[in-house]
Amino acid sequence: MSATPPLSRPAQDSFQVSTEAVTESLKNEEAQLSRGDGESPMAVTQSRSSALESFHSKEPDSVVAVSKLDYEPTAEVVAPPENLDMDSRPWTSMYSESVKAAVEQYKTLDEYVNSLNLESLLDCWNEIASRSPDQVAFRGGDADHNVTFGMLAKQSSALAAYFQDLMQQPNSTLKVGDNIMVVMPSCPQMIVTGIAAMKAGLSVSFPVPSTDEVALTHQLEHQIENTEPKIIVASKVPAMAKAVTSALRRIADKEEGDRTEYSNFVKERKVTRFESGIWDCVKVRRNAQSLKEFVAPLPFIKKLEHTKGAKNLGDFLHANRTLANPAIPQKDDPAVILFSSGTTGKSKAIVLTHRNLLGTAAHLSLWLKAEARGMPNHPKIHFALPLSHAFGCGVGFALTPMIGAETTLTLNPRDPKMLRASLAQGPYDIIFGVDKLYNGMINLAEDALKAQYADNPPAYLLSGASKTVQSTKDRVLKVFGTPLIEGYGSTESSVCMAIQCIKLGDNRYLPLPWADIRVVPKSKFKLLDEGFDPNAVSSTVGEEGELIYSCNLAKEYLNDPKKTAETFITSKDGRRWLRTGDLCRLNKDGTFNIVGRMKExxxxxxxxxxxxxxxxxxxxxxxxxxxxxxxxxxxxxxxxxxxxxxxxxxxxxxxxxxxxxxxxxxxxxxxxxxxxxxxxxxxxxxxxxxxxxxxxxxxxxxxxxxxxxxxxxxxxxxxxxxxxxxxxxxxxxxxxxx
Known part of the structure; x- marks a missing residue:
């Protein structure tokens, strides 16, 4: 996709949405999120700077310039022996030339990340804020809601300064390494709070939000007890704010036998709470103040008020403060905690380190630069999924600063007005989604999307998180003119393990650079103990078994050493492997197909x-x-x-x-x-x-x-x-x- 706008870009009113409508939609986001209105369309150093700049300036590989409308699969790979030499990673022969060159030059993902002179995720954000402070990082409904990389840096530093103030107060319980929890739908405040936490030497956890107050209360009760946050930042959306209050009350009121030190901490009201509107900006703050002054007696205004005792997050984001002594995280320090449900009965808190997020950013950016034909140096991304999901965390926290992207977020993709408004801000270079979201986009604005991308198709379309059916892929190709690529991964693998390659012409998955895989037949499960031999457990071509994966794995399940030991196993050469629980079949070219699931x-x-x-x-x-x-x-x-x-x-x-x-x-x-x-x-x-x-x-x-x-x-x-x-x-x- 060319960086210059197409000459025949359709008028914005082809989406039947105006700037006023978008602004109105954003002003009313709390009510829309709470009610679910509308029918859902989906039923820094110079060396660091120069290294990244040279990365941004590379041209995509000509070898992957596959026609997006009439592509043909490449010839079938010559059949290797029945028993593959998996140590040689036979699938790397199918990588694009620049990816193969990187794999040959750097023996591990860590070596590649080191070549970019990045020590923590903060380095990504600091570098892009220094180099392009006025570039939009996250886009809202209109210009007043756009947030630049410079604004993110300034606001996160101001908030981090306050966090450090809290640490220095007499009798403060907040210390370096503690956790902050953020309960919000996708918005820049999530990113700002996360960066602020890292700058203050803290980690940040992101529960998946919901407007189902009862369900969210039960979810948060366990997740708060597990991570023990000293600070909770939540949306003013009534269901979310009330769920936080209810969960804290349930923890404080535990019976004597179930009480912990943290229960007492909560009961003594020591948890610092912040609340915020979703898309905070100067204009919205000014308008909100006017509303409070002139129409405060109106009952709907009470819905927008903060929970008693909660601080207004916006007051701290917009404070004119600098951060004198920012923390310097190490690569293996916890950065983000995400939540996933497994078979143990309660959601698991998965700890991702700075190393994990840097690895994710490096993986995705290297791949996109090679595979996304015509992607500009600073691409426009459409992302309408939760940032609290692994997929969203990878895109919002890691990929956006690494490639200097301009990312459009959607507060509630189930709301037709919000989704239509975000689509109208295209055309986009990269679109991320899932099966239902892609169908929702097309159901909502098929003709407008066809017109918008007729002469300027996206450089890359990626689906993840859940299976994408072939009929959806066919619809997407017809409307956008670009094949939809499916990714495969999990939170435990730091988002992504493998990506389907359009050149293969089928549903085979290609492991990401520097990754290792084995497919283990059931007859060899007993060999998967500590110090196992990866080659002794590998299946033959065509044999089904459990996929195990080694590269950029999460640190642990927080406070669950047993589950950590069951899921993350170590081979005799010291590599950590993830037992995915997915039933796969190994192909003769080293790729694999997913055929089912082995877990509950x-x-x-x-x-x-x-x-x-x-x-x-x-x-x-x-x-x-x-x-x-x-x-x-x-x-x-x-x-x-x-x-x-x-x-x-x-x-x-x-x-x-x-x-x-x-x-x-x-x-x-x-x-x-x-x-x-x-x-x-x-x-x-x-x-x-x-x-x-x-x-x-x-x-x-x-x-x-x-x-x-x-x-x-x-x-x-x-x-x-x-x-x-x-x-x-x-x-x-x-x-x-x-």
Missing amino acids: TIIINGENLSPDDIANTLVGAPNVNSAFVFRMPKSLQDQSGDDCVVVLVQGNNIDKVEVLDQMKSKGASQQQRPREDNLLVFDDSVTFPSTTTMKERRVEMTNMCISLLMEKEIKQKFTGEQLQKVVTEILKDNSSFV
């Missing part, structure tokens, strides 16, 4: 759901004696796609509506609650399968249901009635689980 985790729209968390919301449901939660793929034909929640309940006179209402009241989100026809009722004569140690056999149940349904010639979607029949058959024959 339920994944819907990129969100990991724990069966134990769901089961806990069923405790006390009317007439329910026991419950059993497991996952099923929505499509039996594509089992690597989204899942659905299946709940079995046992008892007499069970009312499904009452059970679902109970789950909601106990904090189960819409994603966690099953469809009514996937809530299957059984009488007292039925026993749900478990091991001798009473661990529920969920994976086996999933596999047997899939097998029986396919035996009955049900190849794609199944009905609740069909599922009830096969589960009944399975439960009658307990020998199935022996």
Whole structure:
């Protein structure tokens, strides 16, 4: 994509949105986020500076100038032996020339990052703020809502100065290394607070926000107890502010046996709270003050007031303060804590270090520079997903400063007006999304998007977090004129592990530079102990097994050494490997295909759901004696796609509506609650399968249901009635689980 605007760029009113409408939308963001209005379209040194500048000035490789409208797959790679030499990384032959050159010059990702003279994520932000202070970093609805790299640097320093003031107060409990929690939808304040925390020597945690107050309260209670933040920064959106208050109250009111030192800390009101409007700027602050002065008696103004005792974040961001002694983080210091649900029953806090985020920035920027044909030095990015997700953290915190991007955020992509407004600010060079979001964009503004990108298609379109179906890829190519590339990764892998390569012409995944993979067949699982030999566990070509991955892995699960040891294993040569739990098949060129999942985790729209968390919301449901939660793929034909929640309940006179209402009241989100026809009722004569140690056999149940349904010639979607029949058959024959 050329850096110069196209001559025939369509008029902005082709999206039927005006600057006034956008501004009005932003002014009312709290109400929109709370109500969910509208039908959802989706059902520094000179050497450092010169090193980065030379990186920005490189031209993309001509070898990847694949036509975006009529591309052809490359010829099939010559078949290696049945047993691949995985140490040689055979897939690197398919990299673009500049990527291959980097891999040959630098033996590890760390060596490559060191060549850029970056010691922490702060170096990325400091360098771009010094070099391009007036360049827009994050774009809002109009010019008044744009935030430059210089503004981010100034505001984060002012806030960090206050954090350091708190540390120096008499009897202060805040110290270097403590955590700050930010509960907000995607907005610049999240980035500013995160940078400020790092400048003050603190880490920052980002729960995924929600406007479901009950569900968010339950989520935050565990996440706050786990990370023990001394400072919480939250949105003024009523559901979010109230959820923070409720979660803190629940922690403070713990029974004596469940109380911790942190419970007492909360009860004594020692947690410092900040609240803020979503997209704070001088104009909005001025308008808000006018409203308070002249129409304060109006009832809706009370909705915008801060929680009692909370400080106004904007007052500190806009204070004219400098930071005298910024912290100097080390590469292995915690930078960000993200949350993910697994099979342990509660969300896991995953610690990403400065090394992790620098590695993510280096990986993505190197890849995009090589693969994104015509990408300008400072590309425009459209990102409408949560910054609190690993995908969003990678783009917002790491990639944006590394490549000096101008990133447009969307507060609520489910709101048609907000999504349309963000699309109207294109054309974009890079668009990130997920299956539903891409379909939502096209459903909302197909004709306008076709006109906008007719002569100027994006340089790169990437999907992640959840499976993208082929029909979506076809629609995207037709509308944007650029193939949609799918990425694969997890928070534990610091966002991304592999990317589909359009030159291959199929769904094979190409591991990222400097990564190592192995596919381990089930027969060799017993060899995956401390000090294992990676080559001794590797599968042959075409054999299915669990994918293990080594490169840029997260530091740990916070306060969970057992789960950390189970998930992150060390080979005899000292490399750390991630057990992904994904069932994959190794190809003869060293790439891999994802064929299914081995874990209990339920994944819907990129969100990991724990069966134990769901089961806990069923405790006390009317007439329910026991419950059993497991996952099923929505499509039996594509089992690597989204899942659905299946709940079995046992008892007499069970009312499904009452059970679902109970789950909601106990904090189960819409994603966690099953469809009514996937809530299957059984009488007292039925026993749900478990091991001798009473661990529920969920994976086996999933596999047997899939097998029986396919035996009955049900190849794609199944009905609740069909599922009830096969589960009944399975439960009658307990020998199935022996």
